[in-house]
Structures are given as structure tokens and as C-alpha cells.
Amino acid sequence: MASDWNTNIIEEFRANSGKVGGPFAGRELLLLTTTGAKSGLPRTNPLAFIRDGGHIVIIASKAGAPTNPDWYYNVRANPEVTVELGTDKFQATATPITEGPERDRLYAAMVEVMPGFADYAEKTGRVIPVVTLTPTP
Template sequence: MTTADQHEAVEDSPVGWVASHIRRYVQTDGADGGTFHGVPSLLLTTRGRRTGTLRRTALMYGRDGDNHLLVASNGGADKHPAWYLNLSADPTVEIQVDAERFAARARTATAEERVRLWPVMTKVFPTYARYQKGTEREIPLVIVERTSAKPQGSRAR
């Protein structure tokens, strides 16, 4: 999936408030929607594992160098979110951070990486720690690595 796939239809999250957040984000290049409860947010597009349809959601994120970090918390539910299942089946994704869109590859953090990066994400959004305590599943931490060249002069956050 690349930004060249823009001609392909994308289905936004079926959750009403998330779909509204995505619309505002897209219409304003992240000026409205670039944060959620004071936490930076991005748009993640994955390919549906069963349908092949492009699916877009809005997620809070953290950073580790040039990589973006996502937490597949699903609000602390006992099941993984659909976006995580999709990128597990096809790790080629697209990210939009503010006005910048780029191709990336997503992967679940290794056990060693998770030990180092989980505190980064619980600092970004402390509720993640409560979510983890409230479920038996280990909530996946996802590392998103850019695969397309960074445009000259780009200032991605």
C-alpha cells in the first residue's frame, strides 16, 4: 500500500465518534484531530484481512526515534482490535501524521522492545497501564517503520 493507492476506496471506522474524528483530521490535515485528549493522533490505514478493503482508523501514538508507536488496547477489551488483526495479516500500512502521508511497515514489538517501549506509551497515555491490568491478554505494542522516503524539509512529529 502506498500513497499511490489513493484511487482505491477507503472505509473509515464504523464507530461514530472515530469516523467523525477521521473526517475532521482529513479535512484539516490534522489541524483538527491531530490530538485526542491532548495526546498526538494519527490515521492508520490497513488492508482488511478478510475483505481486502482498505480500512482507516485514528489512533494515539508515541515515538521512538523515527518510528511511530501504537498500542492495540481496544479500550482494554479482551480481544485485539480489528486494525491490529489486519496489520498482523498484512503489515504494509499507510500513516497520516498531520498533512504528511507515507507508506510504512507495522510489526509487533519483541518482548525486549516492549519492556523498553511500554513505559514510553504509558507516559503518553497512562490509561494504557490500567487497560493492561484489566485484561488477561498482553496488549500488543506496535512499531510502525516508514518505508517511503521522507520528503525534504518534512517535519513529522
């Protein structure tokens, strides 16, 4: 079950100062905590990311599924999020980018770091949204 998978990654992340093993060994992940669009409850997801200037960039790929991940709908409804990066925890504002050259540039930058994201884009009929996270001062 996906929730058990995520729970184990989240526990490992927090126990090891942001480091995880298995398929993510050697890769940086972050934990994104959103407010549920329908439930209003906090929801935490481990996600791959890249940095772009002062922003952190995440991808709403859901491994190429035909629908966006739940966390994406949460940030659309409630853009104020909490990010855990290594041992740092901070507030940020999530901004979805669903089309255009900036979305394409950021998606391509993620593919350079994690080529599997190219497969996700080929696998689905939707344009996978990019989301920038801007730390709140």
C-alpha cells in the same frame, strides 16, 4: 457506535490538518489505514502514538478489551500500511512486538505520555501488543 465515533474523528483530523478536539484535544493522533485481513478492503483507524527513534509506535489496546482490535489482525496479515500524520501521508511497514523487553519498554513509554494505557493493561488478561511503524523509503 464505534465506527461512527471513528468516522467523526477521521473527518475532523482530515479537515483540521491532523488536529482533533474533544477527549483528544492537545494530543497527537495518526490515521492508520490497513488492508482488511478477511475483506481485503482499506480500513482507517485513528490512534494515539509515540515516536521512538525512526519508528512510530502504536498500541493494540482496544481500551483494555479481552481481544485485540481488528486493525491489529489486519497488520498481521498485511504489514504494508498507510499513515497520515498531520498533513503528511506515507507508506510504512507495521511490525508487531508481542513480548519481551522491547515490547515492555515501548509500552511503558506510551504510558508515560498517556497514563490511560496503564489502566487498559490492568483491565485485560491479555498482553497488549505494541506495533512499530517504519516509514517505507
